[in-house]
Amino acid sequence: MKKIALLMFLAIGFYSCNNDDLGTRLNYSIAEITGAELPESFDSGEIYNIDVHYELVNACHNFVSFNFNEFEDPESESTYVIEVAAITSYDANIVECTQEGELSGMSTIQNISFNNMNYSTYRFKFLTGYGENEDEQFLIIEVPMQEVEN
Template identity: 45%
Template sequence: MLLFVSALVLVSCDTDDGPNIGYAVAEITDADLPDYFETGETYAFDVSYQLPNACHDFYTFQTNQYKSEDKDSTLVIEIGALTTYDPNLTECTEEGELNDSKKISGLKINSKLYNNYHFKLLTGGDEDNNAQYLNIEVPVGKPEPETPEEAN
């Protein structure tokens, strides 16, 4: 009886509950932002990314917003694309499209607080593990033409 109970305890303590989920960053390659924002409007735009490999699935965009330290009238918006994968897989044998895009929506423009939006789109890291970004500046309001030809 003691042997049977011991065997039952050992079998019931199996810790393999299925696949684990790991998270990684996908490289953002582009964003379909307008040339300028109009005050009071709400915007949606596509962000393009590249998955690390076909075993990764897009999970979500992670965003962080803060006022620029250099320019009080600039809002900085950092965007990173997160993926999920099974870290138990030692080799990825799946095939699939690595490039895709998803829409980010609900960006409300407030020119009373900011006259410029600085997007920092996470593209990955360098050899020292410092974050690397694709930087895109979008002003609020149609920019003044710099030359007479641009005014036409």
Template identity: 55%
Template sequence: MKRIALLMVLALSLYSCETDDDGPNLNFAIAEITGTDLPEYFEIGESYDLEVAYELPNACHKFSNFSVNQYIAEETDSTFVIEIAALTSYDANITDCTEEGELTDSRTITDLRITSEDYNNYQFKLLTGEDEDGEAEFLIIDVPVGEPGPTTPQENTNT
């Protein structure tokens, strides 16, 4: 009787450890950011919506969200840096992507508030991909705080 009970427990435990899982295997990747609609300058006390354009790796990828990292620049404490990456999700069980779909799209990052007078410049580092060494590559755009003054041509002092 003990042997039968032991065989039944063993059979049930082997049955419950079945590894055939046909469900989705969700993974994440990075989409190449191709541009944004940043203004010429920011005004203190204003709020901005930024449209960010990106290109998916292939049509099986779906936009997931933006990853945003913010910090003060090491070189100068008057520059505030905002790194933005576009994350996608895809099912790793699909080895041959035959889905049709648009690879370029854009999403809006809403309500970027410029509230501090501590920064003269906002630097946006938009992740475009990786180089052959696996190092991140960025599209870097600087946006000054406050309307830039009028530019005057340089005087020619070589006369």
């Protein structure tokens, strides 16, 4: 009886390790940012929404969120750099995408405020893709801070 129980246990264990039915397995990718709508200048303490336009790889991809990398420009202490990438997800089990749908999209970066008066310029670098040597390509838009009137 113990042998049968052991064999049943092993059979269930091997069956549960079967990879035929993985279900949805999400992977992530980068969408090409094609444009952004920014004001001509920023006012300290004001709140802004920035519309970002992107192009999906195919209709099987879905926009997820934005990824940010922020730092002070190493060549200019008065410039703050914000790199923006559009993140998408897709089912890694789908070998060939046959879905049809809109590939162009727009999402909004909401409620951004610029209160640090140490910077006179904010440089937005929107990731548009990668070059031949896998180097990042950016759409660069610089927005100055409005001078505070006393």
